[in-house]
Each structure stands twice: as C-alpha cells, then as structure tokens.
Amino acid sequence: MNPEPQDPRLLALVEGVVRIADGDLSTRIPVTGPRDEVAAVITGINLMADDLQAIYQELEERVESRTAMLRQAQIELERMALTDPLTQLANRTALNRALDHELAEAERGELPPALLVMDLNSFKGINDTLGHGAGDTVLQVTARRLVETVRDGDTVARLGGDEFAVMLPKSNAAHARGVAKRILRALGESIDIGDVRIVCGTSIGLRVAEPGHTVDELVMEADTAMYAAKAEQRSTVRVFEPALLYARRLQGLMITELREAIRTNQLVLYFQPVVELQSGRIEGAEALVRWNHPERGLLMPDQFIPLAEDTGIIIDLGYWVLKEAMRQLREWEDLPGVCEDFSMRVNISTTELQSLELIEHVREVLAETGIAASKLIIELTESMALSGSDVDKYSLTGLRRLGVRLEIDDFGTGYSSISYLRSLPVNVVKIDRSLIEGLGSDEGERVFVAAVLQLIHACGMEAVAEGIETAEQAAELTRLGCTSGQGYYFGRPVPPEEFAQLLRRG
DSSP: OOOOOOOHHHHHHHHHHHHHHTTOTTOOOOOOSOSSHHHHHHHHHHHHHHHHHHHHHHHHHHHHHHHHHHHHHHHHHHHHHTBOTTTOSBOHHHHHHHHHHHHHHHHTTSOOOEEEEEEETTHHHHHHHHOHHHHHHHHHHHHHHHHHHSOTTSEEEEEETTEEEEEESSOOHHHHHHHHHHHHHHHTSOEEETTEEEOOOEEEEEEEOOTTOOHHHHHHHHHHHHHHHHHTTSSOEEEOOHHHHHHHHHHHHHHHHHHHHHHTTOEEEEEEEEEETTTOOEEEEEEEEEEEETTTEEEOGGGTHHHHHHHTTHHHHHHHHHHHHHHHHHHHTTSTTOOTTOEEEEEOOHHHHTOTTHHHHHHHHHHHHTOOGGGEEEEEEHHHHHOOOHHHHHHHHHHHHHTOEEEEEEETSSSOOHHHHHHOOOSEEEEOGGGTTTTTTOHHHHHHHHHHHHHHHHTTOEEEEOOOOSHHHHHHHHHTTOOEEOSTTTOOOBOHHHHHHHHHHO
C-alpha cells in the first residue's frame, strides 16, 4: 500500500517558521490550497509575524529615539563642561583644548596662536560697594563686549573671577596688539548698573607662542605679563618678556618669606599717637605693621600688604597684628600716667571683614589679654562699611555687640554723604589728611571742614583728624570742635619702646 503524498504546504510552513525564528520577521507563508487546519496554522503564523514585526519596529524606533536623546544629553553635558555658566563663554578647560590644537598646528608649520589674559581693574571695589549682583552684571557685559570685539574664530574664555582670556589662532605680535587695543577701548566704556555709572578698564598681558611652548607655559607667561600690566595701575597692555618671569618668581619667593615672617615673628608693630587736641594728652595709638626682613631691612606696609591681600595671607597677618597690638596695650595699661580710656586702633582689610572667623578671633584675643572691648577701635574704609555683603554685615554687627568700636578711615575720599554717614554702623570717623591740608591758610577749606565736622557730630559720631603736620592745623581743628587728631606734628610711627617713653612723659 503506497503512503499518502506529503502536503507541500507543510514544508513551506516549517521553512517559514525557521526563517521567522532566525529573525526574518518580514517572512510570510503563502496561503494556498483548501481552507483546512494547515491553512489556519499558516494564517496564524503570518498574523504572529505581523505582530512581531510591528513590535520590533516600535522597539527599534524607541531605541533610536533614546539613543538620540542620550547623544544630545552627552553633547549638552560636554558643552556645559566647557562653558562658563555665568557668561556662556568658554571656560579654562575649553581654552586649554583650543590652545593645544593651535600649538599642534603651529608645530606643523602654521602661524602660532597669541594669547591675551586680562582682568578688570576695579572689580573688587564694585563687589564691595554695589554687591555681587552688580558684579555679575559687569562680568556679563564684559563677556559680551569681548565677543563683539574679536573674530568668530577666536576663543573668548572666562578663567574665573574677573579674569578673562582671548586666544587668537594663527596670529602674530602686530595683530595681537591691535586686538588688545580694541579690547582696551571696548572695556574702557562705562557700564550702567541701575542709577550708577561705572568704568572698570582692564589690564592685558600678551604672549605669542613660540616653538616648543606648552599650554601651561603659554598661559603662565601671558598671566605674568598681565600682572605686570596691572602693576602700572592703568588700563594698558604688557607683552611678556623673560624679566617679568623673574620678577614673578621673586614675588613667589616673597610669599613664602611672608608666611615664614608671620610664623617666626619677623613682623613688628610701630605706633603713632592719637592725641586730645585741647590738652595734647595721648589718648590712644594706631598700630602699624612693619616687616623686619632679614636681608632687605625694614619694609613698609605698601611693600607687602597688597601681596598678603592677593594671596589670603592677610587673614593670618591681621590676626597677628591684633594679638600683638592688644598684648602691647595690656602692657602699657600699667604705665603711670596712661589714661584710663587709652585705646588702640587696628586696621582690617576687606578679606578679614569677610572672614567668618573675625569675630571669634577678636573675642579670643580680648579674653586672652583681658582688654576691655571698648578700648579696641577697628578701622575700616568707607567702601567696606557700605558693602552689601551679608558676611560683612554679620561681622560689623558682631563686633558692635562685642563692644568694639568701629572707625571709618580716610573719610572724605570715597562715598561720603549725609545719607551714607547716617547708615554706617560706626562710632568714630577719621577725616582724611587731604581735607585739612589748607587749614590755617585757606578760609574756604576752614568752612568746608567745619561743615564736615558738623555733619559727623550731627550723626552722633566722634571725629578724629589725621595727617596733622602744623600747629596752625591743630589749632584750627580745635577751634572748629574736633577733639582728637594724629599726624607728624604730634609724632611719627615709632617702635613700642619709644612710644612707651612718650607715654611716660605724658
């Protein structure tokens, strides 16, 4: 008996199922012959393949969409990693990448890049007096002006704080100087912050790359030239030269030496008397720091205080001055003839005022020496007293609560006005020497100083005149109602031993 012939549809069914199982979801098995069970199975397999193909296609689209989203997110993360968030300029990392590329191009025979590094000349004062919101606005305006000044292919970067850089690819010294001069003009224009119009200006260091230059060397040398430009205290451009690098190394050495000077007591205090004008009685002293350098001799404050402020060493230096001044005051309190309310004036910097440790330092020193808080007078500038910083306000309020007296130094050189003076949390105002130079010979100046004194007294504050150099100035100030003064007429700053002799003589 012959077997029944096999249905050819079964072979087609098996082959179709194998192809579908291998991933060929476009496979469809032909439906032929009678509408029996085999045809029903084939139709079911085909429907399943349709569903699988639709599901797989949707999955592929989802994967492609998610991949595109991840790729876009990665691009955005990379952009953010290379962008300064405040100004939307390139950041230091992005600048270094661009420099690295251009230096490699120069090694292959292209023209070298030029780098301009700059910072704003008066930015710190803007932050101190107008607040950090105003400072951010200045940085954003500066960034926009820099971008508008250079070519599309140039890289403009913010390196941090108020420091910016411009990289000019395939450049030379003449072209770089021209760009630097355009930047000086652009950044020298005024900026309106609310009702206040300010002019920052900038100092620019310029360095054109040379064969063998690394990115770090190029940035460091342009930065060195910028600091040399800044030292000229005007908006200018300085091209790097090796002598500048030597000067910067000396500055680095001086920073190390200054730290050592604080640790090994190379610093010394000189004291200038503050006198009661009516009687000539010494009612206090101002502590003025000097550096007894082992090789360079006695250095004046302007030779190291700016360096201490720039590097943050001023915190440790100021703490040393405070402790030594209070220790010296405690020693003098036991001298015969020293008045009961004899006070010590100590200057503080903006950096110290913004330190959260200031109040605790003062409290600690007063407790260690047993000095009454009212005998310590802390001198600060008008701009410091007027700063909108929350930390500054915290420090001033905390010092007042300790019982320490606060004094505005150099009154008349900054933002002096009735509204400002009434709002300041101070006890004493020190009238700047520039306001009293003509006293005794200039009637107009006498009227002006009289008005200033009336203003100070009307605000419930005491007045001290500094820079008194003649008997005529002292006599006129006394007649005008100024009770205290200091200056070369009464005595120059002297070491503690000489000041003690002044106290003994009364």
